[in-house]
């Protein structure tokens with residue numbers, strides 16, 4: 001018990017420190033005038049340079065300072081690179097990074113250096129309060145060897161390799177993400193496995209035919225309401241009769257859950273689209289929810305949930 005309590009305390013301190021550090025860097029980034037009513041009211045980079053983002057403030061038309069720390073641009077093929085981009089360097093618009101990804105999650109998923117830095121077991125364990133293996137097993141238990149599985153966003157940690165192993169070489173594991181930097185990272189992580197196919201695409205439109213299981217793992221809490229609805233409906237359309245639509249994500253913890261105030265702060269400051277999952281059921285984002293048989297399981301005092309809809313045959 002003592003080591004678990006110790007790790008929980010470490011995790012709490014780590015998460016609150018992250019909140020402080022990221023809020024401080026966001027405050028610095030917010031000094032530029034290029035702000036609009038982006039999703040959630042967050043700072044909004046100028047979208048005339050659709051796929052460019054910077055952690056430090058840069059104004060349109062202003063050459064980026066060579067000392068700027070992290071620079072990201074995504075070209076028309078989705079390639080993301082760090083370099084000395086200027087706004088005028090931005091090339092073809094597709095695929096466009098959504099505002100919420102640029103404004104809220106650049107530090108976590110867009111900046112190539114951070115992708116390498118954060119995709120570590122210790123980081124995943126800290127963020128998920130050591131529940132990462134339990135949640136991964138919960139997802140893996142829903143899959144059958146030899147089946148066809150769609151995962152509409154990359155995930156840090158061991159999930160991809162574990163699900164690939166369960167699906168096996170007779171199946172197909174289609175992993176997609178809206179960013180090339182994440183797809184490259186997944187490819188590096190798992191190497192070449194015959195069952196794995198990676199592709200850059202938006203979860204609102206991703207998918208290729210029907211799947212036995214669609215596994216949406218910790219994506220829904222990161223996207224605004226309109227994306228939640230569009231993603232859920234798109235994923236539902238790709239589930240074959242008898243197949244499963246699975247969400248693993250946050251959920252409202254028990255009222256006296258010791259982590260509740262910390263998670264509340266993390267959501268308030270770092271994850272502005274997450275807290276709605278405390279009051280709204282994931283299945284309610286699916287328009288044709290009645291075409292599925294739903295079940296829900298919660299974990300770790302209610303902080304996490306797995307929701308599975310089995311499409312009626």
Ligand SMILES: C[S@@+](CC[C@H](N)C(=O)[O-])C[C@H]1O[C@@H](n2cnc3c(N)ncnc32)[C@H](O)[C@@H]1O
Nearest residue numbers: 109153154155156177178179182202203218219
């Ligand atoms: C699944 S979520 C995070 C999961 C988990 N918190 C973790 O630690 O990995 C993060 C991924 O979602 C991707 N993503 C965000 N919005 C997306 C969208 N609309 N379509 C596809 N991928 C998206 C990001 O590029 C990022 O790689």
